Amino acid sequence: xxxxxxxxxxxxxxxxxxxxxxxxxxxxxxxxxxxxxxxxxxxxxxxxxxxxxxxxx
Numbered sequence: 001x002x003x004x005x006x007x008x009x010x011x012x013x014x015x016x017x018x019x020x021x022x023x024x025x026x027x028x029x030x031x032x033x034x035x036x037x038x039x040x041x042x043x044x045x046x047x048x049x050x051x052x053x054x055x056x057x
Contacts, residue, residue: 037045 033045036048040048
């Protein structure tokens, strides 16, 4: 026998933390890339990116 209003499930009651974590990670990567560009210049930035891509393949 149930009385009163139904209680919301825990998953629907709390806000999603995954989209926030993804947004923070993207912002951190963008900040790091901008910092590398500002301190090392474009040529070094592109060399690091090219080396990272080459390491993946």
